[in-house]
Structure formats: structure tokens, C-alpha cells
Amino acid sequence: MIGASRQEGMMQRLLVGRMFQGRLVPDSMRTEAGGRIDRARDLRFRFDGVDYLGCEGDTLASALLANGIHLVGRSFKYHRPRGILSAGAEEPNALVTLRRDGGRTTPNLRATQIELYEGLEATSQNRWPSLSTDFGALASLAAPLLPAGFFYKTMLGPRGWKLWHRLFEPLLRRGAGLGHAPTQPDPDRYARYHDHCDVLIVGAGPAGLAAALAAGREGQRVILCDEQAEPGGTLLTEIRALVDGIPAREFLARSLAELSAMPNVRVMPRTTAFGLYPHNHAGLAERVTDHLAAPGQDLPRERLWQIRAARVVLATGAIERPLLFPNNDRPGVMLAGAARDYLLRYGVKVGNHVVIATACDSAYLTALDLAAAGVEVKVVLDLRSSAEGPLPEAVRKAGIPILTGGRVLGTHLRRLRLDSVLLGRADGRTRWFDCDALLVSNGHTPTAHLAAHARAPMHWNDTWGAFLPGSIEGVASIGACAGATTLAEALAQGAALFAAVPPPVEAELPIAPAPGTLQGAETGCVFVDLQNDVTAQDIRMAVGEGFRSVEHVKRYTAGGLGTDQGKTGNMALFALTAAASGLAPAQVGTTTFRPPYTPVTFGTLAGPARGDLFDPVRTTPLHDKAVAEAAVFEDVGPWKRARYFPRKGETMHEAVAREVAATRATAGMFDASTLGKIEVMGPDAAEFLNRLYVNALTGLKPGSCRYAVMLSEAGFVMDDGIVARLAENHFHVTTTTGGAARVLHHMEDYRQTEWPDLRVWLTSTTEHWAVIALQGPKAREILIPLCEADISALPHMAVRDLTIAGAPARLMRVSFTGELGFEVNVPARHAPPLWDALRARLAAIGGTLYGTEAMHVMRAEKGYIIIGQETDGTVTPGDLGLPEGRAKPDFVGKRSLTRPDMLLPDRRQLVGLLTENPAVMLEEGAQLVTEASPPPGTPALGHVTSAYHSPALGRSIALALLAGGRTRLGQRLFVAGPRGGIAVTVAPPVFLDPEGARLHG
Amino acid sequence: MLIIRCPYCEANRPEPEFRHAGAAHIVRPLDPSATTDAEWAEFLYHRDNPRGTVAERWRHIHGCGRFFNALRDTVSDRILSTYPAGQGRPE
Amino acid sequence: MRRFSLATLLREALRGHTGWAPQWRDATPKPAYDAIIVGAGGHGLATAYYLAAECGVRNVAVVEKGWLGGGNTARNTTIIRSNYLWEESEAIYEHSLKLWEDLSHALNYNTMYSPRGVMMLAHTVHDEQVLKRHIHANRLAGIDNEWLSPREAQEFCPILNTDPALRYPVLGAALQRRGGVARHDAVAWGYARAASALGVDIIQNCAVTGIRRGADGAVQGVETERGFIAAPQVGVVAAGHTSVLMAMAGVRMPLESFPLQALVSEPVKPVMPCVVMSNTIHAYISQSDKGELVIGAGTDVYTSYSQRGGLHIASDTLEAICELFPTVRRLRMLRSWGGIVDVTPDRSPIIGTTPVPGLFVNCGWGTGGFKATPGSGHVFAHTIAKGTPHPIAAPFALDRFRTGRLIDEAAAAAVAH
Amino acid sequence: MVEIMVLPPARRMVLWGDTAVADRAGAAFGLALPHQPCRAVEAGTRAALWLGPGEWLLLGPDGDDPPLAPALADLPHSLVEISDGFAALALHGPGAARALSAGCPLDLHEAAFPVGMVTRTVLGRIGITLWRRAAAEWRLEVPRSHAAYAEDFLAEATRGMPGF
């Protein structure tokens, strides 16, 4: 690493240092050598407006530490100054906002996981005006008044004043949140992929690697993911052991090379397995571009991987726990393992004069390695009564004093950075030690999150002072997360899963995780949850107030609710809860682990589903024709339908009036292609349909159609349509636009499971057939010349297959307008030319195109219902005045029609309404009452289902569902409205041509 | 997203291909008109909804289109078996 | 019960917060009670409270298998509103809303009820028709609900995307200003504290394992993990587990239990001033006083008691949220979870008597019963005390599934939340 | 890495019936209809795709008119033309499976989805029929009105797609 390029780097660093007027000596805490950073590649970055230098391979945290910066954030509640606690995903304190251009601002990112890139710009959060001078810290002064849950007990004010909502809540909300949400839409892309494998291994530490090597060599399809930029886990800092005869880090490189050469194995760095869902379905979030200074155009920012794995292997390691002591939250207090990570991975000394306090052996490694790097390790305080074994011995040999059985009693802050710690010895004597970092360890908690997602049982383990995951079918935990304490054990467990021989390990200093002796300091600010400022006292208070379950304590104190989800603090929270209630930790248990393991970007989960990919837009084969005619479209379910065709300057109302008038006077043409169509074939087709529809269909003659209504088994109208009998065994059935899929499913349900003996089959032809409705007195005239058969005598409700304008067509003489009319079905490709041909003839005689709005008006004039408008799932055919199939022995829904409520005379029935003032239009949804100004709480008699201006009648009309409606014909009622009632007269629902003369014309 | 074995496709398939169709083995009375209102309500609405093994219907709607039945543990969501519609509930 | 107030807080602060008493007694079961409520969720606790406070029935036990308030009460998105469609629903939800307005004072516990307004979006002409029908119906009932144009909707919630080119554009919204949110846990705790103070025994970690009936068929009490407890009246208020409990008494219910999921983002400074719901594209969102966005997702399609569910449920919801609020796309999901909701065929609750004398049930609140907590507890308490349904509860009788007099809110396209 | 092509129109028929129908139809169509689940059989320009028990999709070139109806006249069956109801997309290239995996939750590995397998499944929010005609060649039958979505979806999936 050191060489010409290193020199260049140093030169540049000096230059930059001068450029910033020597404000900071760049990289002052960087070691001369070592670490896995690229010292030749300087990266400039900015934190809170000040420029610094770091190296390629740094995280933001390591780069800040390299520059001697410890103060990086403020806590949520009391705005206490906070430093960097950890070196990884568990970080509770060091949260920052990253800014890129425009909408690319991201709050609440952990500095410990942000990979440094050239030009990175970060700002601290939850402080005003600056990190060092934060007025929010005044909250600390009021801290005695703000214990856990204080707001439940106060902030109400006098009854009726609503002071909570008007005054206190807005005040509280000012303090809400950590960072600021972006104010611009996110310009980045996100991608999602599914994948499958035999083995998904989460965590590429020694355990995961050993498992991957073994499974890979067996030929299994393996995915090995690790949240970090560099796979390796603890191997990255393993500088002593030989694995398979070579240094551990070489073994890592060799293993990764071997894995990458296997076509059946995929290693995915920067990929967090964030959740394990039912049936071994894992969610992985891959960070693709966040570490790049200039992300490419095409790359998504992140990818969601949904992995289905036959076997899931969890090798997620363990998370170190901080110690509990008064003021344990100061910048400069850091996990011992993290300090070692910073040294060995990033070449950063977290301090020059450090004190180490531990309840666990692994911190001795930190002492040794820091000392070797020239850091003054003043003392190692071991909370345990004795410190024996190879590690303490090595430390003593290195000349570092060890105090056993002691306690940390306090810390002192100078210029918002730790400057000394007060240690208490077993014999009661105390002493302040000057230091610029206090490195702590309180043992490790196995990272059992994903196992817990999969509902693996959790077993209390005294040695770890934590819960270890048991195994369940398809999910295995190995390595530190399953309680392995040594490298050899971790490798062995990984290999053993696939019955392989693990590589031998030599010259390893043993590492025994400490039991969870949690020092419960009695007084002072002992922080358990650093992010949410939950103290030991808060927990004791909660338990004292009756919140005895850890779930209660969590919710009352907000402990573990933060963005770190209590990764470092929860075990202490559980233990303190247990202690306060006189129970053993095993009795108290844990709170529930929930996905995600670490937070996942909304965009990653939403993936590419934006704009038209959010939900498919369906268009008919005639869509372009409608566009060309300047149609205004409406969304009907997923479909775009032409609502009306305005001519220059026309309002919708004018256009619709014109379309209706022209259709009734001459003819109109309408794209009805969205109607659902089902081909029903087979010897029992008629019987089948007869059982599904209210209407009698067995007797329907080939060549004829019938309007038919379909009920749910509960007796409510579900859909309607035309049943056309083409031949003895062959029907063409239409459904509503929105009902197509539902109806087919309903039919299949009965066909397959109720009447499997019927020989009948169903095929959806919705998309095959385009449908052009041609309606109006001149419809026949327009159509005849295009037909290659004589249709002049085709009666109403007849159907024929014939050739029209060269296209194989299915012609039905049906009408939804009340006019003589046809619906021409042609295969989709033939629709545009047919449309053109009809359009030309239509234009010649003064006909029109019409859209859904005019269609609605015309059908309302005729009293035809629309499913979803006149019906809402509570309406029976009887309510609508439709046949009820009384003569038929059974059909779906029939039995329900005789339930007591269905026979009540006050059921809401379909009627027409005529306003006394014909110019007044009713509002759809408006309520019917008997008085002009009903007092509040008056029950409604019904409601307006449809209301239009009727061009045919030259006045407003409406349809309504009205209690006992058919007995109220002629009655005067009111439609309630904000400006008083509107008088209406109840009328039959058919306003136009009740005899059907036009229809049969 | 569950993984469900379709007895007709003879393969494990992902949940989005299926539509859940409620409790299985609910027999539609042969002559509904002969049922009392209470019996009819039982048929329409009342369900065991067990905490434990449930027999339920699925349709492989984005697959072979078939309805079939599954036994599933509603606590672990583990599927114990799947079998064709019309076949009795396995032990 | 020691009153909570700023003065008590001050006094305790001076004592280092060592003098706080338990907010409720952690009771051990007595051999017999006048009434037993099964399930210490918000509804069960409210029932017990009103029994003691209003009906003079104080010898009451609430028996809970886990920790009180740990069911759906702990896991809902806390949307409160009363702008339902049918008169029966309007009556009970409005009754409840009125109780919410004074609840903190009544319980001497800040339930943080925050009437910040609930806005329901219309994306299609059909949505508009449905929402306007609600507005008309609500106005007649004297319940506030108003129509907002897209511009007004955007003013009410500035980060709402009202671009007409959206796949599902916002065509308008129905706004209930008195709707809002409350702090879910505080509701359970406040009721528990007040009920306990009135003498109600709250028995946690005590699952009911059987319902004992006498020779006459009437209820005699409940079998529990901690032995038999006698009572002539038992009210089952167990949400997702109702079918399981009723089966113990031999009653089969018109219920299915589904996992319903929700999630929160990392906390951010306030950006979402109100509650926004879109039934059409399944998005339900508000922001808590702590700063996290609270987002309601959908139900899984299958019945389950596992309190979890599929990943796609959360991602589907976030697709919709990101479409409607494109500035939140970079925020991150902090936690997601599931509850078990008991769903009736008409999406309305069942409150009242059962075929078993002495056995009462209050269930079927499905995805939307948090808002009803006070009202439901209130009318259920009166129903138990009198032995006949409270007038507001009467339409929600179990018998409606026989008669066909359903109260179908779902049919009217108003998904409950 | 992936080429997405819209294929020309085709003749499509859905056939329902029992074994006898299948045999008779096979004879008229010129290839034996597959009885094994999720298999496609190709012969010349025609193919028969198993969709479900007793249900096949018969594919031929546009305008193809095999004498199926007469052959089946006396057997209970259903034969319905749906030629214009679908559009076909072809995906070629080693990245095709990865592109599909953006929206299809099936295991598309060759061991799980071998050449010659066909099935209805989902792609994002739509239903498709997916047929692997060769290791790196797929044919998608997409409902006509969903074809644009499918194309856009796949194009988006290939942008910045990982190479594995």
C-alpha cells in the first residue's frame, strides 16, 4: 500500500489541508499502514459544511473518526450529543442526512454503513442551529419532567378546551422525527427480481463462507449475501489465525475466489437479508449505486430480491452490547469491537489514549491491537472478578494494566467529547482516567432476527446472556448467531450442515463471549436505548407502574422502537425489566423481532411500479380511433373508456346532450369492447347457465339472446349481461366491464366444484372480440349494406354469425339505449376498419359517436340499471323490479331470496324521480326523506343512484332506491341537500318509451 | 408469499398464481328450498375458522385454473397437503 | 386512583419518579365474578370500565391470555372516523366518536386523540359517486363529511400528488375533519387503569381454555390456564380469536380470521398533517407524534393466526403510497407487523347475545374496530348488564345472518379502516 | 443480453375435452396433444400447449385452419377461437429469464422450468402464458390489452439488469 501512490496521496492531502486553512489536519487519526482502504485514493467529503478527506474504502464513520470527529448526532428526546458507537448495522447514534442533487436527500442513514464517495455531503440531524450549539438540548434541563410516558399523564388542559390537539400536540410534534423527509420526488429507479435457490446463506463471515463452500462444492444452487461492502464478517479483522494453513484473510480471499468461480454460487455483497417470511421466502435489499460518486444512467439505486430457498442458513454473527453506567452515551464511548474494526479495516485509531471497560474477553483483542498500533491503552477494566486465560495474559504481557471486578462510574465531557472516565475498583476506590475514548463491551447478542421472523424458538443461554435461536424446518442458524464462540466452531458448523470437513484453524486466540452481566447503575443517566433516550430509571419506573411485560415496557418507554430497533440496547432492556420485576431474563423473554432487520427504502419495496407500471392500463382495439376523435376518457376499473367526444368548445354536458339527441334521432356508435365475454360450450351448457342466472335459459332458442341477471349465493345482484344462444350446445355470454374476471371465476367455481358432472366448458373471449354498438332508428340502414347476409328482418334479441365488411362477425340485435340497435362483435384486428366503414356511413346521415356518459343517460332514460350504480351488493332482483325466477326450482342465490329480510315490504326498490323543478339536477348519492328540512338523524328512505339531464325528456331525471318504492309512485318526497330539500315526485323508473316501440322498430 | 403445491400441475407454485376460495367441504344443500333459514345461514356464512388445521380451497387461477383443496396449519401457515376438489379431507 | 396532572408529575419529578404506583392491579383470579370479559383489548377493557362506571357491575374480571392491549389494539393504524354509510354504522361509530372527544378527561389519561382530519381519496368517477353518497348520508345523520376538490385536497395535505396524469389521479376527496388518530396503547392503558380503580380485576397471562355450560345450556364460567372462574355472564371480546373461543361454547360463528399488516417508516420531521386513505389503491397513511409514517397495508388472502404475512402485502401498499406521495419514496420501512382480524360476511361487527344464555359476544370489527373502541365497549357493557341489546347494538345482532338483514359496508365500497 | 420482440399474429384456439377429444383433435391438428401437465408439443408451424387438465391452447400461423371442428363434431367438447385476444412476445438471450424474474415469481432455472414447459403464470400485475421454447428463448402469450404493459415492464426490467 505504501509507495509512490501513497506519497501522492499524502501530498494531495497536505494541499487540501492548506486549502481549508488548516482547520483540520487531514486524517490525523489514520494509521501509517494497514486496513483495507485504498490510501492512494483520497476522497473529499463534507460533513455539516466542513470539508474533509477520507480514503476509498472508508465508511463515513471511519472517515470522520480518521479526522478525529466523534460528535456526529443528537439524540431524539433530550438532544444529548452523541458519537459513533459501533461500526455496523447496529448503530443507534450516528445518523445523518445524505444529500445528493435534487430529490436525492436521504435522512436517518447510519454513518457506519455509508460508504464514502467523492463529494459525499452529509449533515447531522435533530439539532438547531448546529450540532455543537443545539437549543433542543434545553430539553435535558426539563428531563426530570419528561420521564417515560409523561404525556399520558398531562397535557390535557381543562375539559372541553381541546388543548391537547390545539396546543400540546403541535408542540410535541415540533420535536418529532429525526431527519427531514425529502421535499422533491425521488428521481432514482428501483428494481425488483425474484429468485430461487437450494440454499440461501445470510452472512458471509466464517460460518456463512464455510457453509457456502461446502454447499457450492456439492453443486447446490447457493446465494450468499452479506450486508457489508466486503464479504468476510469477522474474518476481515482476523489477523492472528491461520485457516487451512494460511492467514485468515488470505483464506477469505481464496474462498471468495473459489466461490465466484462456481457457476452455481452467487455472492451478493451490499445485500441485506431484511426479512424471512412464510415458506422460506426471504426479502433481500441490494444497494447498487449509493456508494458511487456518479451512478450510471441505467443502474437502479437499489434492488429488491425475493428469494425462495429450499433451505435458509443464517450466519449473521453477533452484535456487541455496550455497558451500562452513568453518562454512558458520550461521544467517545464506543464498542470495543468497533474500535478494533476501525483500526484493522479502516486504519483508524479511534483515540490516542483509551480506556477499555469490558465484561467479555473479546475486548482484550482490542487492547492488544490498539496498543500494537501505538495507541496508549491506559487500563482495561474487567467487570468480572477475575481475568485469566491467554487473552488477559497477553494484555498484561503488553504492559497494559488490568483492573478486575471494577465498575465504570461516570464520564466527563469536554467540548462535547469524552475526556475522562471515572472507574471504581472492586475495593471501592475510584479514580479518574484521562482518555479520549472509552471502549466498552458487555458481551454479545447473537443476531437472531431472521430466525425469529421464521418463528424459530428462542432459548435462553446463560453463557451469552442472551437468547439463541433453535432450529426449525428449513431454517438453520450457524456460527456466532447460534452460539459458536470460536472461529473453528463457526467454520465447523458451516461445513457440518453439508457434511463437509471444515478447514483446520491454528494459533487462534480463543474468544469467549461474556455472560450478560449488565451493570445496573442506580443513579444518573444510564442510557439503555441511546436513540430514544430511554434510561435504566425509565425502565424501573415503567415496571413500577405495572408495565411488567417487556412488550409493555417497550411501548411505555419507547425502548427498542428506534431506527436501530434496539440491536445494541434491547438485551439490557429485557434484563433490567427482569431485574425490576424480580424475574429471570428467561422468564421475561424478548419483544417480537419483526422485519426489516435494518430499514428498507420504500422505493426498493415498491420497485418499478410507478406510472403506467403501477397498474396496467387496458385499452380497447378502438382506443386510437377514440383518441383521434378527441375523446375524453374515464377510468373504469383498469380500462380507459371514451366518456364523451367534445367538439370544439363543448362542455361535457353539451357534448352528451348532442350525442344523445343524435343517437335517438338517427344513430350513434359506441365502443363496447370492454364488456366481458365468455363462450360457454358443451352438451350441458344451457343447464349450467340456467342454474347460474335468475332467468330461465334452457328454453332459449338458438339464434336468440336474453338479458340475464346473476346473483351471489346470498341473493344479491352481482352482474348482468346478455346470454346469446348460438347453437344447442353453444352460448356467448356477456358480463359487465368490471365483472368479467369475477363472473368467470364464479362460473368456474360452480362448474368445477358444485356440478362437476355437467359437460360444459368456459373460455374467455373478452379480448378476442371487439364490440361496436350501433344504436338508433337508422342503425339498421347503416349496417345493412356492410352485411353479407340479410339482416333486415333480424328481430330484437336475435344473434347471428355472419360476415360484415369482410370480417367474421357475431351480430346481436340488442339495445342498452332503448333504440333499435346492434352490437357487432368482430375479432379485434377487424375493429378499426369496421369502425372506419361505419363511421363514414354514420357521418353521412348525421349520426354520432357517443361515449359512456351518453350511454349512461340513454340507459337511465329507459330505466336500465348499471351494476355498481343501481346495485351495491345489497340489492336483489326483486328490488330492481326484475324477474326473480320464482318458477325455477333452484339457481344460485334463489334460496336467499326467501330469507325474512328479503321479503320485507320496506326494502329499497328501484324507482324514478322527477324534480318539481325540471331544471334542477339531483346529486347522485343524495338521500330521500319525507320532509324538506329533516332534523339531523332522520333516517333516509333511500338514495339517488343515477341523475342526469335527459335530452329526450328535456328535463332532469333520476333513478333511486326507495324504501317500499313501488308503493310510493306519485308521492311527493324530498331529496335532502345542504341548502334545503328538493321536492321530487316518485315515478316509475322507465322514462322513455315504456312500451318499447323504438326498440322493436 | 406462500408456496403451494398444485395437485394438477404437480408442482410447487407461488401464491400470486392462486386465488384463495374459502373453507373447503362446505356442501351446498341439494335442495336449498328445503333448508331452514338457520341452516341456510350456516351454509352461507358460518365457518369453523380454526386455530390449527384448516381445510381450504384454492384455485390455481393463473395456472391450470383448477380449484383444489389444501390442509394448512393456520398457526405456522405450513401446508400439510393439497388434494383435488371432490376428494374427502385426508386424515 | 391517584389523579394524573402536571402537579403530580412535578411532585414525582422531585422524588426521582420513585413514587408512582402501578397503573392497574395485576390481579389474580377470584373464584367467581358477576361478569367475565374474555380479552383485554381496547374493547374488552372499555366494556369492563363501562360495566363498572355506568352499569354498577363492579365485580368484573377481564381475563387476558397475554399482556393487556397486546392484540389488535397494539397493532392498528389508529384511524378514527365515523363517516360510514349505513345508519346502523353511523350510529355506533358516531357514538364512539363522541366518546373519543372526551375520553382523555373521562379516563384522566391522555389518549392523544387528535382530530386532524381523515381524507378519503376518489380516483375514479365511481369512487366519486360512492364518496358523495357517504357525504349525503352522513350529513343527513348530522355527521360531518365534506367534499374537497383536488386542489383543496392538496392544500389539506401538501405532499399529496394531485397531478392529473397519475395512473390513478386524485379526482377529489371526502374529508371528515373530526376524524383523526389516537395513541392506541394509551387507550388500552387508560381504560385498564380506570377500570382497575373501579374494582375490575385485570388478569393477564391467563388464557381462557374452555367455556363451561350448565345442564340448562347456560354459561357457568370459564376454564383458564389458572383454573376455573365462575360467572353467570361471560362476554367474549377476543377479536381474531373469537371463533376459537365461541367454539369452546359450541357456537360456530360467521367469521374468518385474516392477517392484516401495517408498517412504519423511520421517524422524520412532520410532513403528513392528516390521515389519508385510498380504498381504490389501498393506501392508508398518517404520521405519529413521534414522527414515523404509520401505514396500513392489506390482508393476506388466507386465514391465519400467525400475526405475520407475506412481503408482497407491504410492497403492494408502498407502491400506492409512493405514487400518491412521491417525496416519501426514499424514506425507509422501519418495522412491519401483522394482526389477526376477524371478518364478518358483511364487514360489520357482531354485538350482542348468542344462542347460549349468559354468553355475549362482541367481535367482527375486522380491519376497522379501533375507532369504535369506546362506543363498542359502552354499548356492550349495557347489553351485558341488561341482558338485552343496547339500541345502538341491536342491529348488529348475530341473527342478521339468518334473516339477511346485513349491514354491508364493504358492498358500498367503503373499506373499513 | 435480452431481445424482446413482438411476434406476428397467430391462430389461437382453446380446446376443452377428454382424452378422446384430445386424440381426435391431435389427429386433425397433426400433433399429439400433451397430457403431461405444463408441457408444450410443437410440430412444424403448429403447437399444442397444455393449459390445464383437459384444456389446451392450439397455436398455428395466422390464418391456419385445421379441420378440428368436423373432427370433433360428435364428441362433447369446446373449441373456441381467441386469435385476436392475445399478443405474443418473444424473449431471446441469456438474460431473458432474469428479465422475466422481475415480475414472475416462478423458478425459471432450467432445472425447474425446462425447455418445452409451458404454464400460465403472472408477470407483475398481469397474467401471462409462459413457454420456454429453448434454453434462452421464451414465448409469452399476453392478453391483448396487457401487451403494452408486458413490453414496458420487461423493458424496464432489463435496464441496469444484473448479469446473473
Ligand SMILES: Cc1cc2nc3c(=O)[nH]c(=O)nc-3n(C[C@H](O)[C@H](O)[C@H](O)COP(=O)(O)OP(=O)(O)OC[C@H]3O[C@@H](n4cnc5c(N)ncnc54)[C@H](O)[C@@H]3O)c2cc1C
Ligand atoms: C394492522 C391493523 C390495522 C388496523 N387499522 C385500524 C384503523 O386504522 N382504524 C381502526 O378503527 N381499526 C383498525 N384496525 C382494527 C382494530 O385494531 C381492531 O378492530 C380493534 O383493535 C379490536 O379491538 P379488540 O379489543 O376487539 O381486540 P384486541 O385488541 O385484539 O383484543 C382481543 C384480546 O383477546 C385476547 N384473547 C384472545 N384469545 C383469548 C383467550 N383464549 N383467552 C383470553 N384472552 C384471549 C387477545 O390476546 C387480545 O388481547 C386495524 C387492525 C390491524 C391488525
Ligand SMILES: NC(=O)c1ccc[n+]([C@@H]2O[C@H](COP(=O)([O-])OP(=O)(O)OC[C@H]3O[C@@H](n4cnc5c(N)ncnc54)[C@H](O)[C@@H]3O)[C@@H](O)[C@H]2O)c1
Ligand atoms: N468477540 C466475541 O466474543 C465474538 C462473538 C461472536 C462471534 N465471534 C467470532 O465471530 C465469528 C463468527 O462468525 P460468523 O460467521 O458467525 O459471524 P460474522 O460476524 O463473522 O459474520 C456475520 C456476517 O453477517 C452479516 N450479516 C448479519 N446480518 C445480516 C443480514 N440480515 N443480511 C446480510 N448480512 C448480514 C454481517 O455483516 C457479517 O458480515 C467466530 O470467529 C467467532 O469466534 C466473536
Ligand SMILES: Cc1cc2nc3c(=O)[nH]c(=O)nc-3n(C[C@H](O)[C@H](O)[C@H](O)COP(=O)(O)O)c2cc1C
Ligand atoms: C401507531 C403505531 C406506531 C408504531 N410506531 C412504531 C415505531 O415508531 N417504532 C417501532 O419499532 N414500532 C412501532 N410500532 C410497531 C410496534 O413496535 C409493534 O410492531 C406492533 O405494536 C405490533 O406488535 P408486535 O410486533 O410486537 O407483534 C408502531 C405501531 C403502531 C400501531
Ligand SMILES: [Zn+2]
Ligand atoms: Zn395448477
